[in-house]
Amino acid sequence: MSAPTLSTSEQPEARIRRASGSRPRATSREAFLRALRHHLSAHSFLIGAVLCFSFFSWYPMVREFLLAFQKTEDGRTTWAGWDNLRTVFADPAFWQAWRGTLLFTGLALVLGFAVPFVVALVINEFRHAQAYLRLLVYLPVMLPPVASVLLFKYLYDPGYGLFNSILDTLHLPQQQWLQDPDTAMLSVVIAATWMNMGGATLIYLAALQAVPGELYEAAELDGAGLLRKIWHVTVPQTRLILSLMLLMQIIATMQVFTEPFLLTNGAGPEGSTTTVVYLIYQYAFNFNDYGAAAALGLVLLVLLAGFSAAYVRLSRTADDA
Amino acid sequence: MTTRTLISPAQLGRPHARYVYWTVLALVLVLFTVVFLGPLYWMVTGGLKSTQEVVQSPPTLVPGSLHPETYSRAWEVMDLARLLFNTLYYAFGALAFQLVLDVAAAYSLSRLRPVFGRAILGMMLATLMIPATVLVVPQYLTVLDVPIVERNLLNSPWAIWLPSVTNAFNIFLLKRFFDSIPRELLDAASIDGASRVRTLWSVVLPISRPVLGVVSIFAVVGVWKDFLWPMLTLPDPTKQTLNVGIYSLASGVPENVLIAALTIASVPTLLIFLVFQRNIMSGLTAGGLKG
Numbered sequence: 384m385s386a387p388t389l390s391t392s393e394q395p396e397a398r399i400r401r402a403s404g405s406r407p408r409a410t411s412r413e414a415f416l417r418a419l420r421h422h423l424s425a426h427s428f429l430i431g432a433v434l435c436f437s438f439f440s441w442y443p444m445v446r447e448f449l450l451a452f453q454k455t456e457d458g459r460t461t462w463a464g465w466d467n468l469r470t471v472f473a474d475p476a477f478w479q480a481w482r483g484t485l486l487f488t489g490l491a492l493v494l495g496f497a498v499p500f501v502v503a504l505v506i507n508e509f510r511h512a513q514a515y516l517r518l519l520v521y522l523p524v525m526l527p528p529v530a531s532v533l534l535f536k537y538l539y540d541p542g543y544g545l546f547n548s549i550l551d552t553l554h555l556p557q558q559q560w561l562q563d564p565d566t567a568m569l570s571v572v573i574a575a576t577w578m579n580m581g582g583a584t585l586i587y588l589a590a591l592q593a594v595p596g597e598l599y600e601a602a603e604l605d606g607a608g609l610l611r612k613i614w615h616v617t618v619p620q621t622r623l624i625l626s627l628m629l630l631m632q633i634i635a636t637m638q639v640f641t642e643p644f645l646l647t648n649g650a651g652p653e654g655s656t657t658t659v660v661y662l663i664y665q666y667a668f669n670f671n672d673y674g675a676a677a678a679l680g681l682v683l684l685v686l687l688a689g690f691s692a693a694y695v696r697l698s699r700t701a702d703d704a
Numbered sequence: 705m706t707t708r709t710l711i712s713p714a715q716l717g718r719p720h721a722r723y724v725y726w727t728v729l730a731l732v733l734v735l736f737t738v739v740f741l742g743p744l745y746w747m748v749t750g751g752l753k754s755t756q757e758v759v760q761s762p763p764t765l766v767p768g769s770l771h772p773e774t775y776s777r778a779w780e781v782m783d784l785a786r787l788l789f790n791t792l793y794y795a796f797g798a799l800a801f802q803l804v805l806d807v808a809a810a811y812s813l814s815r816l817r818p819v820f821g822r823a824i825l826g827m828m829l830a831t832l833m834i835p836a837t838v839l840v841v842p843q844y845l846t847v848l849d850v851p852i853v854e855r856n857l858l859n860s861p862w863a864i865w866l867p868s869v870t871n872a873f874n875i876f877l878l879k880r881f882f883d884s885i886p887r888e889l890l891d892a893a894s895i896d897g898a899s900r901v902r903t904l905w906s907v908v909l910p911i912s913r914p915v916l917g918v919v920s921i922f923a924v925v926g927v928w929k930d931f932l933w934p935m936l937t938l939p940d941p942t943k944q945t946l947n948v949g950i951y952s953l954a955s956g957v958p959e960n961v962l963i964a965a966l967t968i969a970s971v972p973t974l975l976i977f978l979v980f981q982r983n984i985m986s987g988l989t990a991g992g993l994k995g
Contacts, residue, residue, distance in 0.1 A: 421816070421818075422818045422819050424816070424900060425812050425816035425817065425818030425821070426812070426818045428808040428809065428811055428812035428816065428900070429808070429809050429812045429813070429818065429821075429824065431804070431805035431808060431809070431869070432805045432806060432808070432809035432828075432869055432870075432875065433809070433824060435801075435805060435866050435867070435869035435870050436827070436828060436831070436869075436870050438846060438850060438851070438866070439843055439846060439866055439867040439869075439870050440828075440831045440839070440867075440870040441827065441831070442842075442846060442851065443839045443842035443843045443845075443846055444831070444834060444839065444842070446842040446845065446846070447838060447839060447841070447842045450841070450842060450845075504710070505732060507709055507710075508709055508710060508711055509729055509732070511729060512729065512733060515733075516732070516733070516736055517985065518981060519736050519737065519740040519741060520736070520740060521977070521981075521984075521985065522740055522741070522744070522974070522977070523740060523743075525925065525970075525973045525974055525976070525977040526970050526973065526974070527928055527929055527946055527947050527969050527970060527973065528929055528931050528947060529931065529946065529947040529948075529950050529951050529966070529969065530747070530950075530966040530967075530969050530970045531743075533950070533951075533954060533962065533963075533966055534743055534746070534747050534963070534966060535743075537746075537750065537959065537963065538743065538746065542759070542761055543758075543759045543760060543761040543763055544763075545746060545763055548761065548762040548763055551762065577739075577740075577743075582988055585985055585988050586988065591709070594709075596708035596709070599708060599709070599710060599712065600708070600712070603712060609710060609711070612710055613710065617710070634835065637835075638835050638836065638837040640837060640932055641931045641932060644931075644932075645931070645951065660837045663837070663838075663840075663841065664840075664932075667840075667841045667844070668936070673841060673845065676841045677841055677842065680837075680838040680839075680841060681838070683835060683837075683838055684834065684835060684838045687835050688833070691832075691833040691834075691835075692833070695832075695833060
């Protein structure tokens with residue numbers, strides 16, 4: 384099988400060699416010049432992207448490390464060693480921001496990880512209106528964040544918001560939502576889940592459609608009910624994608640900024656919605672302490688590196704499969 | 705034959721089960737419509753309510769009196785024409801830069817295989833492992849004073865366009881697609897004496913339309929949805945994007961005007977979505993697996 388395909392793919396090259404008039408045994412000088420020309424022209428295609436990466440990605444990466452160990456005062460940059468990290472760790476806001484971030488990540492995993500999977504399971508069962516349901520779930524993803532966030536602010540309003548009047552008609556106690564330190568973060572997560580769950584749902588749906596139907600049949604012959612079928616067939620069959628999405632969500636939610644920033648001005652009541660990235664933002668752009676911002680960024684980077692590495696390894700497995 | 709799912713076709717075939725199926729479907733349709741379309745309905749009608757009605761408790765489901773002029777007020781008061789134009793300008797500029805530079809890079813890495821090509825690709829992919837928010841501070845400092853050329857890009861569209869090119873995921877997606885183009889096709893072009901640019905333009909790009917479509921849509925939507933970066937790099941109110949402009953004006957205008965502005969800001973990306981939903985959804989699942 385492979386031999387003929389090999390020969391056809393080699394043939395044209397031989398033809399090119401003949402067509403371009405070069406003899407099979409070119410002098411080494413000629414070969415070198417030809418190779419040089421080839422590589423120069425190949426690199427000319429790359430140069431634009433490489434320059435952009437150099438200035439806006441690779442250089443900032445190096446600079447992040449340098450900044451974390453430097454101090455800039457009155458325009459003079461000096462080596463600060465571990466001082467920035469010490470400052471960051473000594474700041475009471477550090478622990479508060481980590482509590483906020485972990486609370487957000489935890490709640491977002493319960494809601495943002497489970498809800499799209501269940502929604503995908505439900506949509507997948509219907510033989511009708513699937514396109515419409517898919518469209519609905521993805522609709523909020525396309526809204527500019529300022530629109531969905533300010534819309535939720537208006538829905539959450541304790542005075543005239545829709546949510547409280549729904550609670551009222553159900554004879555349930557009204558909530559302060561974003562104004563109460565106990566419910567503020569949950570309210571942020573609910574809004575964030577509504578805004579972002581579309582992508583995950585569609586990915587799960589695609590994965591569910593690849594589960595072979597015979598497995599369900601076999602499970603039924605063994606007398607498995609609905610929940611057992613989900614647990615013993617669906618989950619193992621979609622495990623790879625479930626774990627990839629879990630890692631991706633951890634990485635993404637630990638970097639949350641926009642939602643709490645827009646919904647509760649970042650800190651929230653009694654600092655209940657402060658997150659690590661908000662604290663980075665504050666160090667850099669409110670206190671002009673780039674060293675502390677970079678040091679805190681480095682802490683976040685180190686913590687997320689493990690998840691990123693796991694993600695890359697797992698997606699390679701997914702590629703090979 | 706459709707692929708079977710959790711519930712077996714035999715189970716669904718029973719008359720009783722059919723009744724249950726349609727009831728559950730109807731319930732799910734209503735629930736999903738309320739959850740996902742409801743807030744949008746609330747937004748569109750909120751912009752039509754009068755200033756008193758919008759802050760009235762309990763809220764009204766259907767506006768008591770229609771005030772379409774709220775939309776024109778929002779358009780004028782918040783200078784939405786300018787914000788919309790700015791956002792379009794940044795989004796399509798970023799799209800142009802990404803298409804030209806990322807496509808050229810992916811083509812070179814996939815087909816021309818220059819020396820150090822693998823290392824360069826590896827370094828590009830490595831940026832995917834660094835959390836994006838960690839780089840915001842050093843990127844901001846770079847924009848303030850770009851090294852070597854020593855330019856300040858604050859308030860300039862370049863601050864949006866150039867960093868948008870550093871999208872390793874785009875390059876990866878394009879490269880994978882270019883890798884899959886049969887060799888014979890490209891060899892035929894070069895036998896006909898086509899230059900590399902010409903081969904790229906008239907052989908590779910026409911085949912790559914689906915992946916180019918996906919990259920384009922995500923490029924435009926990416927700029928449309930971004931908040932933190934434009935807020936930092938475009939402090940001049942006349943240069944801001946919709947997200948940043950509306951946010952900074954939000955507290956100064958009546959509720960109904962603000963909600964009308966949110967509706968107007970949402971229309972363009974919703975339109976893009978409704979027109980290109982097939983491409984967006986297929987692109988999402990194609991790219992969803994790979995990082």
